[in-house]
Amino acid sequence: MSEKKLFIQTLGCAMNVRDSEHIVAELSQKENYTLTEDIKEADLILINTCSVREKPVHKLFSEIGAFEKIKKNGAKIGVCGCTASHLGDEIFKRAPYVDFVLGARNVSKITKAVKTPKFIGTDIDYDESEFTFADFRNNPYKTYINISIGCDKHCTYCIVPYTRGDEISIPFDIIFKETLKAVQKGAKEVFLLGQNVNNYGKKFRNNHKKIDFSDLLEELSTIEGLERIRFTSPHPLHMDDKFLQVFANNPKICKSIHMPLQSGSDNILKAMKRGYDKKWYLNRAFKIRELCPDVSISTDIIVAFPGESDKDFEETMDVLEQVRFEQLFSFKYSKRPLTKAASMPNQIPEDIASSRLTTLQNRHNEILDEIVLKQKNKEVKVLFEELRANGAVAGRTDNNFLVQIQGSEEFLGKLKRVKITDVKRMVLHGEII
Ligand code: SAH
Ligand code: SF4
Ligand code: F3S
Numbered sequence: 352m353s354e355k356k357l358f359i360q361t362l363g364c365a366m367n368v369r370d371s372e373h374i375v376a377e378l379s380q381k382e383n384y385t386l387t388e389d390i391k392e393a394d395l396i397l398i399n400t401c402s403v404r405e406k407p408v409h410k411l412f413s414e415i416g417a418f419e420k421i422k423k424n425g426a427k428i429g430v431c432g433c434t435a436s437h438l439g440d441e442i443f444k445r446a447p448y449v450d451f452v453l454g455a456r457n458v459s460k461i462t463k464a465v466k467t468p469k470f471i472g473t474d475i476d477y478d479e480s481e482f483t484f485a486d487f488r489n490n491p492y493k494t495y496i497n498i499s500i501g502c503d504k505h506c507t508y509c510i511v512p513y514t515r516g517d518e519i520s521i522p523f524d525i526i527f528k529e530t531l532k533a534v535q536k537g538a539k540e541v542f543l544l545g546q547n548v549n550n551y552g553k554k555f556r557n558n559h560k561k562i563d564f565s566d567l568l569e570e571l572s573t574i575e576g577l578e579r580i581r582f583t584s585p586h587p588l589h590m591d592d593k594f595l596q597v598f599a600n601n602p603k604i605c606k607s608i609h610m611p612l613q614s615g616s617d618n619i620l621k622a623m624k625r626g627y628d629k630k631w632y633l634n635r636a637f638k639i640r641e642l643c644p645d646v647s648i649s650t651d652i653i654v655a656f657p658g659e660s661d662k663d664f665e666e667t668m669d670v671l672e673q674v675r676f677e678q679l680f681s682f683k684y685s686k687r688p689l690t691k692a693a694s695m696p697n698q699i700p701e702d703i704a705s706s707r708l709t710t711l712q713n714r715h716n717e718i719l720d721e722i723v724l725k726q727k728n729k730e731v732k733v734l735f736e737e738l739r740a741n742g743a744v745a746g747r748t749d750n751n752f753l754v755q756i757q758g759s760e761e762f763l764g765k766l767k768r769v770k771i772t773d774v775k776r777m778v779l780h781g782e783i784i
Contacts, residue, residue, distance in 0.1 A: 357384040358393035363401025365544050365583060366515075367432055369495040370458050371399045374431065376487035377461050390418065395427050395465060400434035402510050404685040408434050415446045429453060429464060433514035437688065439473045455515050456500060459484065475501075475516035480556050481525065486532070492540065492736045492764040494533040498526055498567065499545035504586070506613070507624050507691035508656060508684060511546060520551050522559040523567065530571055537764055539734055540579035540605075541571070548582045549589040564589075565597040572603040578766060579734060579749070581605045587612070588626040590635045599642035606643045607677075607751035610636060611651040615670035616663035619656050622695070629666060636674045647750040649678035654711060655704035656684045657695035664707050671714060677722055677751070679715045683708050716776065723774040726752060730784060733769045735762040745778070754779045 357378055361371040374397065378384040387393055396418050401407055411434055418428060427450040430442050436454030443449055451464040454473035459482045464470040480500055488494050501516040502509075530541050545551065551564040562570070564585075571580060580603050585594075587610050598604055610632070614620050617628045639646055652667060671679075683704040686693045733754045735746035744758040754769055755778050756762070769781040 353383070355382070355384045355394040356387040356392050357395045357397065358387055358390045359397040359399065361399045362407055363399070363403065363433060365495060365542065366497070366546070367399050367401060367455070368489070369497055369544055370432065370455060371397075372487050372489060372495070373458050373484040374399070374461050376485035377459070378465070379487065380485040381462050382465065391421055391423060393422065393426055395429065396422055397429045397431055400430060400432040402433040402437055402514050402687070404682060405687070406685070408438075412445055415449060419446075419448045427451075427465065431455075431458070431461075433510070436473050436475060436514035437510060440471055443469065443471075475513065477516070478519060478556055480519045480521045483525075488533070488536075488538075490736055491537045492734065493542060494538040494540070495542050495544055496526060496529050496533070497521055497545065498543045498548060498551055498582075502546035504547060504626075505624065505691075507622065507695070508653065508687065510687040510690055513689045515546070518545075518547065518550065518554060520553065520555050520559075522555060522557075523562050523570070524560075526567070527570065527574075530577065531574055534574055534576045539577070539764060539766065540581065540736075541577065543567075543571075543580065543582035545582075546584060547586045547589065549585040549594055563593075565594045568597055568601060568604060572601050577603065579603060579605050581607065581751075583609050584611055585609060586626075587632050587635055590639075595635070595638055595642060598639070605749045605751065606645055607647040607649070607749070608639060609649045609651075610639075610674075612667070612670055612674075613651060613653050614656060614659070614663065615667035616659070617666075619659055619663050619666075622658060623653075623656060623692070629670065633670065633673060645750050647677035647752070648674060649751070650674075650676045650680070652679065652681045652711060653684050654681065654707040655699035657692055657699065658697040659684075659699055659707075664710075668711065668714065671711065671718070675718050675722065676715065677719070679712070679719075681708060681711055681715070719776055723752075723776060723779065726771050726779050727774050729771050731769055731771060731781070732766055733781075734766050735764070738763070752779050753777065754781050756781050756783060758783075 429451045431453045435452045451470040453464045457472035460472045499520045501518045503517045549564040552562045731748040733746040743755045744762045745755040770784045771779045771781045773780040
């Protein structure tokens, strides 16, 4: 089989990044494709899309148009991922030169898709929880492992349940074997992925051994050679005491946790259907800080959800003041098709949304400047995972601060003690000790 070139662009969350790895693995091992970063020499161009907010979806069609103009003669274009799931054959209508459409949760059909004219696979009930994909990883030291697919939470703003279908847990044996294999190939850190990781084990495709997320963490931590375990996203609602104890006491679990808040207002949390209130959220955040004094807490916040008043927004600002997040991902509410919130009254005007986002981000930047200043002169342990420009190499501390030192390949995949000598908002600089 002659060698073919694959160009792949990945947008969206870690689940899409992992899906792209599976796509590359399947195509390289079964169809003899190799990766290229030069779109002009590609025989196959793939765009793995995200639908969670409106802007990237708009951009998709202008991007496909641009790719069509520069691609080499006979090259194919495929649209994959979450936008493929919810737009389906509308993509063919709006961009007739697209060769196939492959939704999230249909990744295992990629080899068929490339060989079938106008293939479309967008079934959100399709079950890939036990599919054995071929193996490929962008980064051998830090490896993504899926532990569940889909989400049934149906938060009223969110399109994900309509692009990735209902939640199904991947059997423990598959996760364990995949982790073991990654560690044998040099991984020091695994990143467990799912939309609600701490709801793991509620529903399997077949009758599998019953196991919850806390037990999964404990079992994986027995793997020799595995140094660090991270996971995303846990849901604040499922942060019970058992989970917090395991999180705090297992030394292989990194003391960094994502606690997606979305809003600090009880009215808005209810309208979002998040299942917790401000009091529960603060209680969990304080408990985590009490159990693990060095923990980093990151969060996602949406401003200007329909009906959000100034008072509601102040409640969000209040949580920001109280928890003092080490990392914030913040977004203006974006109206998404199929979701309940899209038809709610009192959609918030753009100028108010922008001003709230700026207020939130400015205050968070001030908090962050204070937080990073405290890191100066600290001695930390860094797992180096990425080469940077100008002879630098970067990695993360256990509690997820990005640290950069002068150095090269010899540090990759190694855990080293570093003294922090200088701090910037997004990156700490240090020296090996
Ligand atoms: N399962 C994760 C979220 C995945 S989506 C969780 O429950 O936390 C990632 C983030 O995108 C969400 O946490 C939310 O903050 C944001 N998001 C989702 N839908 C959105 C929308 N319609 N408008 C703006 N932000 C949105
Ligand atoms: Fe979306 Fe809510 Fe599911 Fe997260 S938990 S993916 S925000 S529906
Ligand atoms: Fe985007 Fe799909 Fe992830 S919508 S955030 S790529 S689950």
